[in-house]
Amino acid sequence: MSLWKSRSSGNQQNRVQKEDLVSRIRKDIPRIRKQGENPERDTSSFSRSFCDLCNSPFPNTDLRQCILCGRWACPSCWTGEYYVCNSCNGMITLYTLSDKNSR
Ligand SMILES: [Zn+2]
Ligand SMILES: [Zn+2]
Numbered sequence: 001m002s003l004w005k006s007r008s009s010g011n012q013q014n015r016v017q018k019e020d021l022v023s024r025i026r027k028d029i030p031r032i033r034k035q036g037e038n039p040e041r042d043t044s045s046f047s048r049s050f051c052d053l054c055n056s057p058f059p060n061t062d063l064r065q066c067i068l069c070g071r072w073a074c075p076s077c078w079t080g081e082y083y084v085c086n087s088c089n090g091m092i093t094l095y096t097l098s099d100k101n102s103r
Contacts, residue, residue, distance in 0.1 A: 021095055022082055026068055027051035029088060039063050040072075053077035053085055 034053065039049035042057040049060050052071035063072045066085040079089035 002085070004042075018082070018092065018096065021092060021099065022084070025088070025091055025095055029068045029091060031070050033065070033072070035065065035067075037065075051077055055089060089101060089102065 039052065039060070042048040042050060045057065047060055048057040049072065051058055051063060051064055051074035053073050054077055056074065057076040062075055064078055064083070065072050066088055067083045068088040068091075069085065071085050071087070073085040077086050078084075079086055082089060082092060084092065093101065
């Protein structure tokens, strides 16, 4: 599953605005896990855990914890730009769009 847009990152100003957006969105996203909480272990393997989005097992080193909802995401469920999972990135995109409309 590849939903990533392949455009190069925008200018610095735009990026700073979006980081401010992330802190606002944080209040609206329910926490699935606490920060620092471990991902769901794959009981058939010591070094693998489940991605909270696609429920597939991945090596622990491939999983990252979303800074917004706390879910663990594999590389294909992860948006590196904001350190969030694809689900929260969808929220960021929505907020970005409504932000533009209100101005
Ligand atoms: Zn995944
Ligand atoms: Zn998330």
